[in-house]
Amino acid sequence: MAEQADLPPGSGYLLWHLSLRWRVAMDRALSPLGLTHAQYAVVASLHSMEKGGDKPSQRQLADYSGLEPMYVSRLARALETAGMVERRHNPSDPRAVQLSLTPKGTATVETAVNTVRDLEDHQMRPLGGKDSPESLAMRRTLVTLLDHARSLPAH
Secondary structure, eight states: OOOGGGSOSOHHHHHHHHHHHHHHHHHHHHGGGTOOHHHHHHHHHHHHHHHTTOOOBHHHHHHHHTOOHHHHHHHHHHHHHTTSEEEEEETTEEEEEEEEEOHHHHHHHHHHHHHHHHHHHHHTGGGTSTTSHHHHHHHHHHHHHHHHHHHSOOO
8 A cells, every 4th residue: 555655635636537537438448339428327317217217307317327418418418319319309398308228328338337347347446446445445435525515505
């Protein structure tokens, strides 16, 4: 384990750089499926919501995925063009757009989920694998930090 003097001066630096490297690895792993990391976040979230019986609006999907609504809109349009997502007017709210996966989108996301699981397993090997006590402790720490960040007022 690195000594404190060997560590960069801030946790934010480490989180940022790890996040960048994670995104690059995700983009590379998902590219053969025609997805980016951000697109995967949309289709995987949509898949999960549909499995729960929901037919979400773009806004609901944004809330669920943690992505900005305008970004979800842009990603959904690209995924619609790729034949993975269908966008429809919501019958109960004419201002809202309802999203659903197409059969191609469902097949793609099911393959992508396995790709992402394999990548996570590979990325977590230095901590003993994704289910090791060290990885679980790290996940708990990240959840604590994320919960705290969500409780802070937006600036």
